[in-house]
Amino acid sequence: MRLHHKSLCHILCGGAVVIATSPASAAFIEDSKASIDLRNFYMNRDFRQSGAAQSKAEEWAQGFMLKMESGYTEGPVGFGLDAIGLLGVKLDSGSGRGGTGLLPRSASGEPADDYGTAGLTAKAKLSATTLHVGTLQPVIPVLMRNDSRLLPNIYRGAWLQSKEVAGLTLDLGMLDRTSYRDSSNYEEMTVFNGGLRNITLGSNTTSDEFRFAGGRYDWSPQLATSYYYGGLDGIYDQHNFNVVHVLPLGDKQSFKTDLRFVRSTDDGGSNVDNDAFGALFTYKHGGHAFTGGYQHMSGDTGFAYVAGGDNALINLLQINDFGNEDERSWQVRYDYDFAAMGIPGLSLMTRYVSGDNVDRGAGASEGKTWERNTDIAYVIQSGPLKNLGFKLRNATTRSNFQSDLDENRFIVSYSLPLW
Numbered sequence: 001m002r003l004h005h006k007s008l009c010h011i012l013c014g015g016a017v018v019i020a021t022s023p024a025s026a027a028f029i030e031d032s033k034a035s036i037d038l039r040n041f042y043m044n045r046d047f048r049q050s051g052a053a054q055s056k057a058e059e060w061a062q063g064f065m066l067k068m069e070s071g072y073t074e075g076p077v078g079f080g081l082d083a084i085g086l087l088g089v090k091l092d093s094g095s096g097r098g099g100t101g102l103l104p105r106s107a108s109g110e111p112a113d114d115y116g117t118a119g120l121t122a123k124a125k126l127s128a129t130t131l132h133v134g135t136l137q138p139v140i141p142v143l144m145r146n147d148s149r150l151l152p153n154i155y156r157g158a159w160l161q162s163k164e165v166a167g168l169t170l171d172l173g174m175l176d177r178t179s180y181r182d183s184s185n186y187e188e189m190t191v192f193n194g195g196l197r198n199i200t201l202g203s204n205t206t207s208d209e210f211r212f213a214g215g216r217y218d219w220s221p222q223l224a225t226s227y228y229y230g231g232l233d234g235i236y237d238q239h240n241f242n243v244v245h246v247l248p249l250g251d252k253q254s255f256k257t258d259l260r261f262v263r264s265t266d267d268g269g270s271n272v273d274n275d276a277f278g279a280l281f282t283y284k285h286g287g288h289a290f291t292g293g294y295q296h297m298s299g300d301t302g303f304a305y306v307a308g309g310d311n312a313l314i315n316l317l318q319i320n321d322f323g324n325e326d327e328r329s330w331q332v333r334y335d336y337d338f339a340a341m342g343i344p345g346l347s348l349m350t351r352y353v354s355g356d357n358v359d360r361g362a363g364a365s366e367g368k369t370w371e372r373n374t375d376i377a378y379v380i381q382s383g384p385l386k387n388l389g390f391k392l393r394n395a396t397t398r399s400n401f402q403s404d405l406d407e408n409r410f411i412v413s414y415s416l417p418l419w
Contacts, residue, residue, distance in 0.1 A: 027071045027072055027073065027074055027078070028070050028071045028072060028073045028078075028079075028080060029070075029071065030071060031070070031071025031072070032068070032069060032070045032071050032419070033068075033069050033417070033419060034066070034067065034068040034069070034417075034418040034419050035066075035067050035415055035416060035417045035418055036064065036065065036066050036067075036415075036416050036418060037063075037064075037065040037067070037413065037414070037415045037416075038062070038063070038064060038413065038414045038415075038416070039062070039063040039064075039065070039150060039151075039411060039412070039413045040060075040061075040062050040063075040411070040412040040413070041060070041061055041062075041063060041102055041149065041150045041409070041410075041411050042059075042060045042409065042410045042411075043057070043058070043059055043060075043100040043101075043102055043149075043407070043408070043409045044056065044057075044058045044407065044408045044409075045057040045058070045099075045100060045405055045406075045407045046405065046406040046407070047403055047404070047405060048403075048404035048405065048406060049403065049404060054096065054097075054099065056097065057097055057098060057099040057100045058092075058093075058097045058100070059090070059092065059093040059097060059098065059100045059102045059103055059111065060090075060091040060092040060093070060102075061088055061089060061090055061091055061093070061102045061103055061150050062088070062089045062091055062150075063086075063087070063088050063089075063150040063151050064085075064086070064087040064088075064089075065084070065085070065086055065087075065151065065152075066083075066084065066085040066086075067082075067083075067084050068082060068083045068084075069082045070082065072123075072125050076126065077124055077125070077126050078124065078125040078126075079122075079123070079124050079125075080122075080123045080124075080125070081120065081121070081122055081123070082120070082121040082123060082132075082134075082135075083118070083119070083120050083121070084118065084119050084121075084135055084154070085116070085117075085118045086116050086117050086118065086151045086152075086154075087114065087115075087116035087151075088102070088103065088114060088115050088116060088150045088151050088182075089113070089114045090103055090111055090112065090113050090114065093111040094111070095108065095109045095110045095111070096109075098110075098111045100149075101148075101149045101181060101182050102149055102150045102182065103115065103150075103182055104182045104183055104184070115182070115183070115184045116151075116184060117154070117179055117183075117184050117185075117186075119134060119135025119154060119156070120134050120135060121133065121134035121135050121136065122134055127164060128162065128163040128164045129160070129161070129162040129163070129164060130160070130161050130162075131158070131159070131160050132158070132159045132160075132161075133157075133158045133159075134156065135154055135155070135156060136154065136155045136156065136157055136159050136173075136175065137152060137154055137155070138155065138159065138173075138175075138212075140171060140212065140214070140228055140230075141214075141226065141228045141230075141240040141242060141260075141262075141312045142212050142214070142228045142229065142230025142238055142240050142305075142312075143155075143175075143210065143212055143230055143305075143306060143309060144309050144310040144311065144312065145309060145310065146181055146308060146309050146310045147181075148181075148310070148318075149181045149182065150181070150182070151181055151182075152181060153178060153179060153180050153181040153308045153309060154178070154179050155175045155177065155178050155179075155210075156175060156176060156177040156178070156179075156186055157173060157174050157175030157176055157177075157210075158173055158174055159171065159172075159173035160172045160173060167217055167218040167219070168215060168216070168217045168218075169215055169216045169217075170214075170215040171212065171213065171214055171215060171228070172212070172213045173211075173212050173213075174209060174210065174211050174212075175189070175209075175210040175212075176188075176208045176209060176210075177189070177208070178306070178308055178309075180308045181308065187206075188206035188207060188208045189206060189207055189208070189210055189232060189306050189307070189308075190205055190206045190207070190232075190235070190306075190307050191232060191235050191236060191270065191272070191304050191305070191306065191307060192304070192305055192306070192307040192308075193307075195302065195320075195323070195324045195401075195402055196302065196324040196325055196358055196359065196360060196367060196401060196402075197301055197302030197303065197304075197323065197324055197325060198271075198300075198301050198302060198325045198359065199270060199271065199272055199301045199302065199304060200270060200271045201235065201269060201270050202234075202268075202269040202270060203269070204234050204235070204269050207232045207233045207234050207235050208233075209232075209233035210230065210231065210232050210233070210306060211229075211230070211231050211233065212228060212229065212230045212231075213228070213229050214226065214227050214228030214229055214240070215227065215228075216242075221246075222245060222246045222247065222248070223243075223244070223245050223246075224242075224243075224244045224245075225241075225242065225243050225244075226240075226241070226242045227239070227240065227241055227242075228240045231267060232267070232306060233267065234267055234268055234269040235266070235267055235269050235270050235272070235304075236264055236265065236266055236267050236270055236272040236304045237264070237265050237266075237267050238262060238263070238264045238265075238304065238305075239262065239263045239264075240260070240261075240262045240312060241260070241261045241262070242258075242259070242260050242261075242312075243257075243258075243259045244256070244257070244258050244259075245257045252284075252285065252286045253283075253284060253285050253286075254283075254284045255281070255282070255283050255284075256280075256281070256282040256283075256284070257279075257280075257281055258278075258279070258280040258281075258282075258314070259278070259279050260276075260277070260278040260279075260312060260313075260314060261275070261276070261277050261278075262274075262275070262276040262303070262312065263275055264276070264299075264301075264303065264304045270304075271300060271301060272301050272304045273299040273300040273301050274297060274298070274299040274300075274301050274302060274303050274304060274325075275297070275298045275299050276295070276296070276297055276303050276313060276323065277295070277296045277298075278293065278294070278295040278296075278313060278314035278315070279293060279294050279295075279314070280292075280293040280314050280331075281293070286340045287336050287337040287338065287339060287340025287341065288334075288335070288336055288340075289333075289334070289335040289336070289337075290333075290334055291331065291332070291333035291334070291335070291351075292330075292331065292332055292333075293314050293315065293330070293331035293332075293333070294328075294329070294330055294331075295313060295314050295315045295322055295327075295328070295329045295330075295331070296327075296328050296329075297322075297323060297324065297325060297326055297327045297328070298326065299325075300325070301325055302323050302324045302325045302327070303321070303323030311323070314331065315329045315331055315353050315355075317351070317353060317371050317373055317395070318371070318373045318393060318395040318407065318409075319371055319395050319397050319405060319407065320353075320355075320369060320371050320397060322353060322355040322369065324355075324358045324359075324367065325358065325359040326357050326358060326359045327355050327356070327357060327358045327367070328355065328356055328357045329353050329354060329355035329356075330353065330354055330355075331351060331352070331353045332351065332352050333349070333350070333351035333352075334348075334349070334350050334351070335347070335348065335349045336348045344381050345378050345379040345380060345381045346377070346378045347375075347376075347377050347378075348374075348375070348376055348377075349373070349374070349375040350372075350373065350374040350375075351372070351373050352370070352371070352372045352373075353370065353371050354368075354369075354370045355367075355368065355369045355370070356368045358401065360401055365400075367399070367400060367401040368399065368400050368401075369397065369398070369399035369400075369401075369402065370397065370398055370399075371395060371396065371397040372395065372396045372397075373393070373394070373395045374393075374394045374395075375391060375392070375393050375394075376391070376392045377389065377390065377391040377392075378390050378391075387414060387415050387416075388412070388413075388414045389411075389412070389413040389414070390410075390411070390412055391409075391410070391411045391413070392408070392409070392410055393407075393408070393409040393410075393411070394407070394408050394409075395407040395408075
């Protein structure tokens, strides 16, 4: 296991000692909190092709995430310090069964027995504006951490966020490194190019500068709009627009509209050229939610985003995101919250997405893919095991240009407040 930024740790921890012994440290200590999140993750991915080099990927691992957040020192500008520690431990795997994304692998394909990393974040607050420098886990439209495996991926950089105006959130920042969800190392960033995105990179395949800026404004409790810019220096630029409206329809009923448009272009070192449009419509009635959606890619390439993270496409599913060149995809989804039947904490989600019109090259027929997901989850609501969660995730996908897969994931999670 590797721990990074030791010099930064010495500096910040030394500063923390000074703060903790000063009269201005009351809020720094009193508002601090810490927790440990435990995640036990089993994953089985069955490769359906008879001639596949690896018939299945199957691993079981235990994850630990320690999070500590201080309050702020007193005064016009408050200072604080956050810390995070990540550790993954192999419970069952093998050289012929790796590749699930739960554990890193050596060059020979052997899964690691354990891996981990740690990070510190210095923070300062003036009024309703905060600056974070160090380890970050952004969830904004142009850059989203990926938390779909044992441990989340993390980033390194600086992030300024302002909420001075009621209803308005403004963000500005720059990142220079990422640590993948199954890695102990910090690396430069690149663009995801799986499937048939047909993105071509120049001499520089990675970048040490991702810039982002933008904001969200809540016009009312029912209407919100946002615009964000994100750019991976030398590879691509991106502009993300989003409108969300919720229309109340009476007792326990509503209709939600979620419209998204993303324009992506090259930044001198790639051929990125993509317009991504997505629309989701959800009708809720009691514990039921019925959703329909449409997503359309156009341009010379598929959708671009930073590899290792998640993206804001409406058809980002368990396996696919339907972001290939020229791809069109339709979604139907059903959710049920069993709290409506007197069983709080129990939920069901099932959805189906079908995609077609993928550009497979001159003379080839159109690419087609479909995927079906079902999630069943339960979180204990009270008693000594409160917050203990169980989730079973099943996915099936079939395609004429990428792997056919059957996949099951079983996740047991628990969050324990330390103070």
